[in-house]
Amino acid sequence: MNDLEFAKKLGYEFRDPELLRHALTHSSFINESKMEYSANNERLEFLGDAFFDAIISECLYHRLAHEEEGLLTKTRAVIVCERSLMECGVRVNIGDYLRLGKGENQSGGRHRTSILADAMEAVIGAVYLDGGWEKARELVLRLFDRTIEEAVSGKLYSDYKTELQERLQARGEVVIHYEIEREEGPDHDKTFFVKLLADGKEIGRGTGRSKKEAEQHAARTALETERW
Structure with a gap:
């Protein structure tokens, strides 16, 4: 080639x-x-x-x-x-x-x-x-x-948490945990910082305006860096 x-x-x-x-x-x-x-x-x-x-x-x-x-x-x-x-x-x-x-x-x-x-x-x-x-x-x-x-059209797959879970569990049983490290800002405008662990090992971090958004970002980081 x-x-x-x-x-x-x-x-x-x-x-x-x-x-x-x-x-x-x-x-x-x-x-x-x-x-x-x-x-x-x-x-x-x-x-x-x-x-x-x-x-x-x-x-x-x-x-x-x-x-x-x-x-x-x-x-x-x-x-x-x-x-x-x-x-x-x-x-x-x-x-x-x-x-x-x-x-x-x-x-x-x-x-x-x-x-x-x-x-x-x-x-x-x-x-x-x-x-x-x-x-x-x-x-x-x-x-x-x-x-x-x-x-x-809104059809592009973007549920990173589900994708990550499926890919990890395809390798065997694994415990996935999203840990909120801290919150910043007033109640009406908070930013959440999340750490993602798989069997106790950190595999991603994320931030977001909500806990769910921060978790999605952490899962996306884990998928992109493949530290698992």
């Missing part, structure tokens, strides 16, 4: 193929090959993260023209997240094209959520540098079309 084959999957032809090469190169490969740091995808990931957020924000601003800022923010949050990036990466089989170090490859790096998500952000950054805002926008809206539609 090669970069050109992946570019065809993306539906985008790079003028500078080296940008795509960098986007598909994980830091573990660079470390083992003793190549320059700039040859990995971390800088492109940084850039892609910002443009992914901006493109989705603009899309929702127009799609949800009569909705308040709060709903726009919540809708964006379920699109611009590690999970949706990972799922997009799976759809285009990005894991098959990544350059990983031997250790990372042997430990399942081609299927790791964070690596797939980061690589997709790097690809977005690479397309922006290669073709500009409109090409990056076109790519994002095409690749994330289904995700956007589900989010706008």
Whole structure:
């Protein structure tokens, strides 16, 4: 498998193929090959993260023209997240094209959520540098079309507590506990801080305007960091 084959999957032809090469190169490969740091995808990931957020924000601003800022923010949050990036990466089989170090490859790096998500952000950054805002926008809206539609219609799965419980219990019996560490602010405008434990081990933290929101955020953090 090669970069050109992946570019065809993306539906985008790079003028500078080296940008795509960098986007598909994980830091573990660079470390083992003793190549320059700039040859990995971390800088492109940084850039892609910002443009992914901006493109989705603009899309929702127009799609949800009569909705308040709060709903726009919540809708964006379920699109611009590690999970949706990972799922997009799976759809285009990005894991098959990544350059990983031997250790990372042997430990399942081609299927790791964070690596797939980061690589997709790097690809977005690479397309922006290669073709500009409109090409990056076109790519994002095409690749994330289904995700956007589900989010706008309220169908996108966002019950992180249930998902986490199901994934943890698939590995066996586990005791999950959400512990409120503290509360800040007056009664009418409180912020709750929650710590999430699985069999006594901390696996996530979250904050929110309600206990339920804070717990959801803690569960989401646990899913994204996979510290369990």
